[in-house]
Amino acid sequence: MSVELTILMPCLNEARTLPTCVQAAQSFLARAGVRGEVLVADNGSTDGSQALAQSLGARVVPVPEKGYGAALRGGIEAAHGRFVIMGDSDASYDFSRLDPFLQALRGGAQLVMGNRFAGGIAPGAMPALHRYLGNPVLSWVGRTFFKVPVRDFHCGLRGFDRHAVKALGLSTSGMEFASEMVVKAALGGLRISEVPTTLQPDGRDRPPHLRSWRDGWRHLRFLLLFSPRWLFLYPGLALILLGSLGMALILPGRLPLVHVMLDIHTLLYCAAAVIMGSQLAMVGALARVAGTQTGLLPPSRFTRWALSSFRLELALLVALASLLGSAFMVLSSWWIWQGAGFAQLDPAVVMRRAIPAVTLALLGVEIMVGAFFLTFLQFGHAKPRAA
Incomplete structure (x- = not known):
């Protein structure tokens, strides 16, 4: 039978938090009665993340090309679901509460963005530089340039119609992939909506892959080049x-x-x-x-x-x-x-x-x-x- 929903997680050495994310996603599929799959797009982990995910029943697809965007593009290509909900595998997002995303997708939205500012950001979950400068400024730039009804341009938890997003021809390999998806969806006339979501401190015992100034500039550069x-x-x-x-x-x-x-x-x-x-x-x-x-x-x-x-x-x-x-x-x-x-x-x-x-x-x-x-x-x- 056809798969309605793929819950996609990019992964690079997330053995500490990946099991929590996979189990939460599976619990949502079971509770909501959704025919779906949990898909891990592995970007070359060396800590055994792949085996952990498979042992918990997730499907793992290796993505040799390095980068956040590259991992997600590989995962989207390999997904079986009509809809895809993607989110980081660092335990900062609650995969057990994806109901608003799926409802919006079933209602006709082709891209559903999470809004962490509307849903709630736990203390310590987002650096002050990102919360009060980076995200608000880049989100304002995106809304001004592309008339996108999105208040949280860089939320990592988002859902979309897989065929509609594949038709956009997404190509970036780095963190700017998050901006590329929203910008091309807006330029392509996709129906975009936004739902509240929460953000918790990630559970990793190492620094995040995100580099504030480098990746912030890459986002801004992409927004400028496409306008x-x-x-x-x-x-x-x-x-x-x-x-x-x-x-x-x-x-x-x-x-x-x-x-x-x-x-x-x-x-x-x-x-x-x-x-x-x-x-x-x-x-x-x-x-x-x-x-x-x-x-x-x-x-x-x-x-x-x-x-x-x-x-x-x-x-x-x-x-x-x-x-x-x-x-x-x-x-x-x-x-x-x-x-x-x-x-x-x-x-x-x-x-x-x-x-x-x-x-x-x-x-x-x-x-x-x-x-x-x-x-x-x-x-x-x-x-x-x-x-």
């Missing part, structure tokens, strides 16, 4: 807006501000902000399209327009207009210099033409390069014609 808007586009647009505003205010003449006078030096910095912002925004747009092309990101309205309706010729006209504007300002500067008999000019006057001229020239080249690259991506999107 080109927040990594590139929004910072770029902010720089363009601020730089353009500054240039508009300073170009007519010196600008008094409190006790200082803003002049051509500030104008140069504003121009640099416009150029840097345009580069970031262009990279963000191209990364979004390329992410869709490679299957890393789902299509959006922008990518659909960019891949179907973008016209190279129109973009080249905009680039040409920018270059012509630059050339006009260069010529006007030359005429002023010629009128002065090629004598030394006031830098404050000349630079008010030179800085915008250089800015327009660089923007024209950037627009041209970006337009050609986007057209190149369009060719990759086009379906080959039948012979």
Whole structure:
């Protein structure tokens, strides 16, 4: 008969706590009357964890590739259940009380996250750095970037529809696997819910595999890389807006501000902000399209327009207009210099033409390069014609 639920535990030298977890999981299956299995994804234990798990009736699958994510990917691949509930095998989660997870999965949720902050964190179960900084900040970043209704982004106890999650193409091997699952589930349109769960101090007699700063950075890095808007586009647009505003205010003449006078030096910095912002925004747009092309990101309205309706010729006209504007300002500067008999000019006057001229020239080249690259991506999107 088909297996409804696989309770999956990644394992690396957990002989001290693994029996408690396996027995608790088996007691839940028996009490709830669920046809299921307990599966241990072993990542190369040398303390006899495999034999202990098998002696208690769990199924053990060896996963040679090292890493938390690698162990879980191997376990998901080997699972027999329609649903999978995964959790660490360090006795910090109560596998005997998985009822809310299974109820949510049976109700149609495709990813069910545990929320330790809602269910209760026992004293000493979570370091203060994780409880008050790491988890709240990373969870906020995840909700902001990906609109995910999850308050505890990195809870290790979670359940999911196995086929739906396998279709996401999860690939990371480290601790960032926890973020990858939530992010790709959100981008893939999976139905996500959250239920309270508890966290107890783990029962290990050794330090945890988690390294706070290293793994925290890997989580943040993953969130940034999968959101080109927040990594590139929004910072770029902010720089363009601020730089353009500054240039508009300073170009007519010196600008008094409190006790200082803003002049051509500030104008140069504003121009640099416009150029840097345009580069970031262009990279963000191209990364979004390329992410869709490679299957890393789902299509959006922008990518659909960019891949179907973008016209190279129109973009080249905009680039040409920018270059012509630059050339006009260069010529006007030359005429002023010629009128002065090629004598030394006031830098404050000349630079008010030179800085915008250089800015327009660089923007024209950037627009041209970006337009050609986007057209190149369009060719990759086009379906080959039948012979």
